[in-house]
Amino acid sequence: MMARPPLVAGNWKMNKTVAGALRLVEEMLPGLQAVGGVEKLLCPPAPALMPLSAILDGKNIGLGAQNLYWEKEGAYTGELSAAMVKEFCQYVILGHSERRAIFNESDADIQRKVQAALAAGLRPVLCVGETLEQNEAGRAAEIVSSQLRAALEGAQVDSAEALVIAYEPVWAIGTGKAATPEATNTLLRNVVRPTLAGLFGEHVATSVRVLYGGSVNAANGASFFAETEIDGALVGGASLKAQEFVGIVQAAQQK
């Protein structure tokens, strides 16, 4: 099996002004830098990307945007292109359930965004996950597999190695009700990796990192990282608290 270095990513969503972002990074930086063997990634709101890229330069902490638009440039008021994101970032979160639910992003939109990100040399953190209703109807596997196939249609095998997948059951996001590590591991083993294998072959399926996201915190992080298929976490609420986020990164060191 390929070595998959653990990755812990913080999605700050629409929180923190630039001044607040600088304060938060200053607070977490010593703790993050003290942990080796774990890749760390911060995804602040767009205005904070430029100042944080200067501060994080040479510190081995990655930067990611929370979205992009697939067109290269032009009359798309309010949008950011992949090239604009690439000026400051290595990663971009795509297909987050909030983008799907609140901003009506379709699988086809997400597929175009994934293509644009990969073409620009950005690494997508592609989010997939079922709603509570779909989960209760026993449809988690079907939904996750179909979201993956739709978003990754047309991606080339060599660029697919740049992907990170985040399995984020919608019912676990921001609710304090995390999925169980065991059920997550089973879904990753039986659905996420076989879907990747079907699209890109075994090599990609075993080398791409698959994160869990949904109410991860410093207290429960280790239980997820103990599972063989879970390569890290995408963290929302707890990534806005320096001690919590550092605690999750420390927990990932055990992998």
Ligand code: PEP
């Ligand atoms: C998220 O929004 O990606 C997320 C996982 O949020 P939270 O950690 O707050 O559940």
